[in-house]
Every structure is written in structure tokens, then in C-alpha cells.
Amino acid sequence: MAERVLACAPCHGAQGEGTRDPYFPHLAGKPAGYLFNQLVAFRNGRRHYPPMNYLLAYLPEAYLNEMAEYLAGLNPPLPPPAVPTAGKEVLATGQRLVTQGDASRNIPACTSCHGSNLTGMEPGIPGLLGLKPNYISAQLGAWRYGTRTALAPDCMQVVAGHLTEVDVAAVTAWLSSRPAPEERRSVPRGTYALPFACGSQPQ
Amino acid sequence: MANLAREALPALLAALLGTTSQAQTAPAARADAGVLAKGEYLARAGDCIACHTASEGKPFAGGRSMATPFGTLFTSNVTPDPETGIGKWTADQFYQMMHTGRSPDGGLLYPAMPFGSYTKVTRADSDAIFAYLMSVPPVKQANRPHDLRFPYNNRQLILGWRTLFFREGEFKPDPKQSEEWNRGAYLVEGLGHCGMCHTPINVLGGNSESQAFQGGLIPMQNWYAPSLTSNREAGVGDWTIEEISDLLRTGVSRRGAVYGPMAEVTYNSLQYLTPEDTRAMAVYLKSLGQEVPPPVTSNVPTAESSLLLSLGKTVYDAQCTSCHGAQGQGKPPHYPPLAGNQSIQMSSAVNAIRMVLNGGYPPGTHGNPRPYGMPPFAQSLSDNEVAAVVTYIRTTWGNHGAAVTALEANQLRSAPLD
Numbered sequence: 120m121a122e123r124v125l126a127c128a129p130c131h132g133a134q135g136e137g138t139r140d141p142y143f144p145h146l147a148g149k150p151a152g153y154l155f156n157q158l159v160a161f162r163n164g165r166r167h168y169p170p171m172n173y174l175l176a177y178l179p180e181a182y183l184n185e186m187a188e189y190l191a192g193l194n195p196p197l198p199p200p201a202v203p204t205a206g207k208e209v210l211a212t213g214q215r216l217v218t219q220g221d222a223s224r225n226i227p228a229c230t231s232c233h234g235s236n237l238t239g240m241e242p243g244i245p246g247l248l249g250l251k252p253n254y255i256s257a258q259l260g261a262w263r264y265g266t267r268t269a270l271a272p273d274c275m276q277v278v279a280g281h282l283t284e285v286d287v288a289a290v291t292a293w294l295s296s297r298p299a300p301e302e303r304r305s306v307p308r309g310t311y312a313l314p315f316a317c318g319s320q321p322q
Numbered sequence: 323m324a325n326l327a328r329e330a331l332p333a334l335l336a337a338l339l340g341t342t343s344q345a346q347t348a349p350a351a352r353a354d355a356g357v358l359a360k361g362e363y364l365a366r367a368g369d370c371i372a373c374h375t376a377s378e379g380k381p382f383a384g385g386r387s388m389a390t391p392f393g394t395l396f397t398s399n400v401t402p403d404p405e406t407g408i409g410k411w412t413a414d415q416f417y418q419m420m421h422t423g424r425s426p427d428g429g430l431l432y433p434a435m436p437f438g439s440y441t442k443v444t445r446a447d448s449d450a451i452f453a454y455l456m457s458v459p460p461v462k463q464a465n466r467p468h469d470l471r472f473p474y475n476n477r478q479l480i481l482g483w484r485t486l487f488f489r490e491g492e493f494k495p496d497p498k499q500s501e502e503w504n505r506g507a508y509l510v511e512g513l514g515h516c517g518m519c520h521t522p523i524n525v526l527g528g529n530s531e532s533q534a535f536q537g538g539l540i541p542m543q544n545w546y547a548p549s550l551t552s553n554r555e556a557g558v559g560d561w562t563i564e565e566i567s568d569l570l571r572t573g574v575s576r577r578g579a580v581y582g583p584m585a586e587v588t589y590n591s592l593q594y595l596t597p598e599d600t601r602a603m604a605v606y607l608k609s610l611g612q613e614v615p616p617p618v619t620s621n622v623p624t625a626e627s628s629l630l631l632s633l634g635k636t637v638y639d640a641q642c643t644s645c646h647g648a649q650g651q652g653k654p655p656h657y658p659p660l661a662g663n664q665s666i667q668m669s670s671a672v673n674a675i676r677m678v679l680n681g682g683y684p685p686g687t688h689g690n691p692r693p694y695g696m697p698p699f700a701q702s703l704s705d706n707e708v709a710a711v712v713t714y715i716r717t718t719w720g721n722h723g724a725a726v727t728a729l730e731a732n733q734l735r736s737a738p739l740d
Contacts, residue, residue, distance in 0.1 A: 122694065123692060123693075123694055123695070124695075125645075125694075125697060126681050126682075126683065126695035126696060126697045126698070127697075128697055129697045129698060129699065129701060129702055130698075130701065140701070163377055163378045164377040164378070165377070165378055169738075169739035170680065170700070170739060172739065173680060173682065173739035174680075174681060174682060174683060174695065174698070175683070176585070176586070176589075177586060177588075177683065177684075177685035178683055178686045178693070179686040179691060181691065182686050182691060182693075185692070
């Protein structure tokens with residue numbers, strides 16, 4: 120299988136560990152269902168990034184699923200955390216939003232879906248650690264503007280719609296500065312209940 | 323990947339028995355299962371679904387955008403919905419559309435719908451396709467108006483185009499050829515509408531009969547559709563029937579793999595054909611291949627091209643040998659050979675450059691469900707390195723292509739990918 124996904128290597132690393140490019144994420148060890156959903160979304164053009172859309176356009180779902188399972192099973196170490204460039208107050212705001220949310224603005228804590236360790240839950244919810252600041256900020260921006268969408272009900276789009284640019288900067292700064300936990304794998308399906316319905320994680 | 327030119331059985335299909343509007347269930351119920359299966363098969367051979375289905379849209383409901391040099395066309399709904407689809411059509415009207423390029427109200431279809439090819443389809447095959455389309459789930463989805471620039475938004479212009487480029491008439495078998503050859507010719511020239519890409523398209527958006535299957539750059543897509551008549555391009559005069567048939571049906575062969583817009587054709591259409599039919603197409607295609615004189619040589623100065631070659635070898639040895647081999651021998655069918663590969667030596671280097679920039683997977687098919695893919699190198703190689711490695715593979719191991727420049731590589735970085 121490693122040979123069959125070599126086309127991913129220049130951007131995502133030979134072991135799916137990521138590369139130095141600040142916008143291309145690591146893939147290894149993310150939950151298989153999440154990876155599969157992204158592969159299908161790129162293939163169908165719903166998630167728009169022409170080089171990915173082009174690469175996957177004529178691949179059947181069974182094969183994409185096999186790729187997702189393979190990448191999910193890899194376990195290289197997560198990339199090191201970013202050295203924070205934001206001030207303490209910004210980081211504190213980020214930490215608060217990630218771990219507690221802001222009920223007054225209908226923003227749930229990231230941890231309520233992505234897990235108290237932020238490692239995600241199988242099969243569809245990705246972990247949020249080991250991602251570079253540019254990537255986190257670009258993805259939250261894409262959710263906010265509706266250029267990245269997921270299967271309905273698209274909870275992530277709703278949540279991101281409540282974030283301001285200042286929120287995005289704070290969440291990005293704090294998340295990207297967190298070290299990898301000892302156990303980086305996503306927790307099994309059903310470990311905790313989600314606060315709302317999520318198309319990517321049918322319950 | 324948008325395919326430029328075929329629109330679609332636009333307003334076509336209509337109801338078989340019909341005069342009236344109960345069409346959406348009645349014809350399906352009455353059509354014989356054998357006819358429906360045949361119609362489904364022929365609709366695959368015509369690749370109707372590729373253009374008449376939008377990304378993540380309902381099958382045959384249309385709405386796919388087709389960029390053309392004249393503006394954007396939106397394909398039509400060919401499901402049996404009576405209001406927005408073709409549920410009120412009759413089999414006569416459907417045949418009329420396929421055969422003459424006119425919708426039931428007499429309107430002229432834009433030639434992105436390949437009626438210039440479909441005119442060759444027999445009445446019986448047209449009826450079967452119609453019966454099948456009338457059996458698919460109806461979808462209520464209004465057609466989106468085309469967005470063509472002046473003056474192309476004037477449908478009367480199509481009259482001129484038709485005078486120049488359209489020859490109406492069903493396929494006439496050549497009695498001097500075998501039954502197999504004639505079946506292949508019928509599929510290639512008719513439902514397969516191969517000429518839509520493989521016959522050069524001129525500035526008026528027409529295919530010239532005298533240049534049939536001679537290849538050309540596909541407008542808007544910046545892929546070169548190789549000549550099917552030149553053995554220096556995609557002419558398959560010196561391929562075995564099995565190699566041609568494998569390529570069409572599975573997407574890979576011992577001589578090369580399909581890529582770019584052809585991957586879509588194999589994925590949506592050719593993989594579903596019977597081995598007998600792809601074999602017949604192979605027999606016909608092989609008969610088109612002719613030996614032609616070598617292409618003109620490059621205008622890259624010799625000194626520059628020897629610098630390119632030496633850099634090209636360095637890049638090749640570092641990036642390409644693990645799959646394509648030190649001598650360009652590949653590991654067929656999964657990693658195509660580069661030595662002797664016609665696709666790399668064509669006078670147009672567009673495809674070779676784009677493969678290096680964008681990489682790509684052959685389509686996943688029944689015959690090759692888990693294809694190996696090529697990584698994109700756009701991010702990691704400079705324009706100069708791309709030009710160098712493409713020059714190297716075009717001119718080494720006995721290959722007879724010409725050198726390419728960094729400018730050519732650079733220009734293709736912005737070629738559309740979708």
C-alpha cells in the first residue's frame with residue numbers, strides 16, 4: 120500500500136508525517152473515517168483544492184477507503200509544536216475558547232467534540248494537535264467563509280460561523296503551541312457523547 | 323475534470339409512447355428489460371452520464387458547467403421529469419435530436435452535444451438509449467441558462483457552424499472490412515464521439531472532416547489530444563490488439579496509461595464495455611495508425627539543450643528511476659515505460675510537462691481497481707528542472723522528441739486542473 124500512496128508523499132510525507140510546507144497537513148494517524156470523508160470530498164469537488172481534486176477524480180470509493188485505512192494506521196511522531204508568536208493574553212483567550220468555549224456567543228469548546236486531549240474520536244473526528252498555525256487558521260477561515268464544508272448536518276460550519284477573526288487567531292495560536300500528548304491516537308467510537316448532531320460522525 | 327465540448331443530449335430524450343405526459347412511469351414499465359439493459363450499455367458507450375451529471379448531482383439531471391472558448395454551457399436534465407427533463411419527449415423526437423441536432427421544438431443544439439457523432443447511431447440503438455433514460459429516476463431540476471458571450475449567444479450562428487461542419491447520416495458499414503472492424507468504427511465514430519477531442523478544433527469550434535482523428539490541443543483544458551492516425555502520437559498501428567484493448571478498458575497497458583481527459587472517458591464509459599466491443603474498437607483504431615515523418619526538431623539552441631540534458635539526468639536519477647527505471651523501462655503495466663513511449667515524444671510536449679507538474683492516477687476501473695499514481699512535482703521542481711527532466715526523457719533511450727524550455731513549463735503551471 121505504501122507504494123500506492125506515493126503520489127501523496129511530496130506534500131504529506133512518505134509516512135504521512137507532513138512536510139515543512141505550512142499548509143499541507145500530516146495525514147498519518149488521523150481517524151480513517153475522517154480521512155475517507157476528505158478523500159471523497161476532494162474527489163467530488165466539494166472540498167476545493169485543484170491539485171487534490173485532479174489527483175483523486177477517477178478513483179473508486181473502495182480504493183479511497185483503503186488509502187484512508189492505511190494512512191490512519193501509520194503512527195509517526197507528530198510534528199513538534201510551533202513556537203508561539205502571540206502574546207500571553209491571546210494564548211489565554213485561545214485556551215479558554217478551546218477548552219471552555221463561549222456560551223454567550225454559542226461557541227462550544229473544541230474539546231467537546233475533539234476530545235479532552237484534542238486527539239479526536241474514531242471514525243470521523245480528527246485530532247487538532249500537530250497542525251501548523253497557517254493550516255489551522257486557513258481551515259477555520261475556510262469553514263467561516265463556507266468554502267470548506269462537510270456532510271450535513273455540518274456542525275463545524277455552524278461553529279466556525281460564530282468565530283471572529285480575533286477568535287481564529289487566538290485558537291490557532293494556542294492549538295498550534297500544544298505539545299503532542301503521550302497517547303496521540305483518537306479515542307474509539309462512542310467514548311463520549313457529542314453535544315450536537317454531526318454529519319461526519321453519525322451516532 | 324471539465325470536458326469541454328460535449329454537451330448533452332440536451333433536451334433530448336422523450337417519451338416513447340408518447341404523446342402525453344404520463345411519460346415518466348409508463349415507458350419504463352412497458353419497455354422490455356432486454357431493451358433497457360441494452361440502452362444502459364449504449365448510454366455508457368456514449369458517456370452521457372459524464373456531461374449530464376453535475377459534481378455530487380443526481381445522475382442525468384444535468385447542470386454540469388462546460389467551459390468553452392465562447393462562454394460557459396450548462397448541460398441539460400435528461401431524466402424523465404416531464405417539466406424539467408425530457409419526460410414529454412417521444413422516441414421519434416429523441417432520435418431526431420441525436421440524428422439532426424435539433425430539439426423537439428426545432429431549436430438548434432450547441433455542438434458541445436456531440437450530435438455530429440451521434441448522427442451515426444442507428445434508430446434501434448437510439449430507441450434503446452431513450453427507453454433506458456426514461457427508466458432512470460426523474461429529477462425535477464430546471465436547466466440553467468447558458469452563459470455565452472456575444473455574439474455566440476445567438477443560436478442562429480449554429481446554422482453557419484452546421485453548414486461548415488455537420489454531416490448528417492447514420493453509420494454506413496464498409497463491406498470491404500470485417501464485421502469486427504465495422505463494429506469498432508461504429509463505436510469510435512458514433513457513440514464514442516472520439517473525434518470531439520481527437521480531431522483538431524479550429525477557431526470556429528468545428529472539427530474538420532479532412533483532419534479526422536489527427537489530434538489537437540483541447541480548448542480550455544490545455545491537454546493535447548493526440549492524433550489517432552499518427553503512429554508517432556496515439557496512433558496504435560504498431561500496438562497489439564490486446565494492448566489497445568487493455569488501455570481502453572482498464573486504463574493501463576504495457577505501452578502506456580490513460581491520463582488527463584482520457585482518464586474520465588475510461589472511468590465513466592470504456593471500462594463498462596464488453597471485451598468484444600473494446601477489441602472491435604482496437605481493431606478499427608489500429609487500422610487508422612499510419613507511419614508519418616518525424617516531427618520538426620526543437621528550436622532550443624544546442625548549447626542550451628545540452629545543459630538541460632545534464633540537469634535533466636540529475637533530476638531523473640533522483641526523482642524518477644524508482645518507478646520508471648534507470649533506462650526508462652518502467653514496470654508495465656503499473657508504471658508506464660518512458661523509453662519508446664509515443665506520448666512523450668509527440669511534437670506537442672504539453673502532456674509530458676503536465677504529467678511532471680501535476681502527477682496523476684490512472685482511473686480506478688474494474689480491470690485495474692487499485693491504480694498506482696504519480697506524484698505532482700509542481701511544488702518541488704523549478705521551471706528549469708521541469709524543462710530539463712522533460713527534455714531528458716524526450717531525447718534519451720532512443721526517444722525522438724524535442725527539447726522544451728523553462729518558459730513552456732512555467733506557462734503550464736497555471737493550466738486548469740478541474
